[in-house]
Amino acid sequence: xxxxxxxxxxxxxxxxxxxxxxxxxxxxxxxxxxxxxxxxxxxxxxxxxxxxxxxxxxxxxxxxxxxxxxxxxxxxxxxxxxxxxxxxxxxxxxxxxxxxxxxxxxxxxxxxxxxxxxxxxxxxxxxxxxxxxxxxxxxxxxxxxxxxxxxxxxxxxxxxxxxxxxxxxxxxxxxxxxxxxxxxxxxxxxxxxxxxxxxxxxxxxxxxxxxxxxxxxxxxxxxxxxxxxxxxxxxxxxxxxxxxxxxx
Numbered sequence: 196x197x198x199x200x201x202x203x204x205x206x207x208x209x210x211x212x213x214x215x216x217x218x219x220x221x222x223x224x225x226x227x228x229x230x231x232x233x234x235x236x237x238x239x240x241x242x243x244x245x246x247x248x249x250x251x252x253x254x255x256x257x258x259x260x261x262x263x264x265x266x267x268x269x270x271x272x273x274x275x276x277x278x279x280x281x282x283x284x285x286x287x288x289x290x291x292x293x294x295x296x297x298x299x300x301x302x303x304x305x306x307x308x309x310x311x312x313x314x315x316x317x318x319x320x321x322x323x324x325x326x327x328x329x330x331x332x333x334x335x336x337x338x339x340x341x342x343x344x345x346x347x348x349x350x351x352x353x354x355x356x357x358x359x360x361x362x363x364x365x366x367x368x369x370x371x372x373x374x375x376x377x378x379x380x381x382x383x384x385x386x387x388x389x390x391x392x393x394x395x396x397x398x399x400x401x402x403x404x405x406x407x408x409x410x411x412x413x414x415x416x417x418x419x420x421x422x423x424x425x426x427x428x429x430x431x432x433x434x435x436x437x438x439x440x441x442x443x
Contacts, residue, residue: 201415202395203367204332205385207376208342208349210401211419217320223291223346225311226304230287234308243306247283249299259293261282283314296343298338298371305348312355319356322421327354328439329364334438335443339367339389339399341381346370376405399439403431 209218239245247268254268268282290300311317322354332338340349346368353361365390374381386393401424402407406416410433418433427435436442 201396201397202336202391203386204336204338205341205396205407205409205414206338206375206384206400207400207402207419208352209221210338210424211399212325213319213321213352214421215423221317221320222304222308225317226307227288227291229307229310230303231280231284231380233303234284235277237306238280243303246299246302246306247279249304250283250286250297251375252299253299263341290422296371296375298345301343301345301348301370305345305351308348308351312351317354317355319354320345321356321358321361322439324439326358327440328363329361331394331443333366337389338364339369339385340365341369341373341385342378343371343376346372348406374404377408379408379411382409382414386412386414399436403427403429403433407431 206282209215234243234247251268269314287300287303290297292323308317308429312319329338335399339376340353342349344352349370350352350362367385369381369385371390373384373388382398383393383394389396394408394415396414397408397417398406398414399417399419400409401421403418406418410416416433418427418430418435420427420435420437
């Protein structure tokens, strides 16, 4: 009966449908290598400038104790010069080192990864059980993605996956513009955006605190344990799965 009520299968990415190594060993290093040149070559792109303006706002609001040692990313209408690009790059790399869920950074990373995916340098590595599960769930309801990575990065991952283009199986994409993943309001907002009640949404993630927030919103949850993930000491009462096989 529970499976019949489900209308939305909401999936985390890293550690849930894709190995953690995809991000830590491929995507992040690629973004680090290309960040300065990307800014130099794309500084006139309005979308890039919008991301940089947002990065400047985040930098000005920075509360980390190490922040005073960082350069100030001060936005002006004249950001074409090397000093601003250098400061923005240094701050972006600083955020990457701390795995900060910066919306501006994630958007810029997605734009950098686009070139890598389209050139074939990057491939969307997914766990082997993902394509069949997506097909099964898309036939029963709708599949959506919720990740700290930008919507653009999510779409690239599925368009250029090692199993081919899977974007046709995904009905919705959500990132931190919807809200933080550890806030229950984010899951209520996603359910509403997908025209579903929270109890009709099943959220799958490898992070217990994200699942706690989804459960608080009224969603069903599963804690996903995959090879390469950190051991789970306390599942917080969430049902544990190590594969999508058999999950309806």
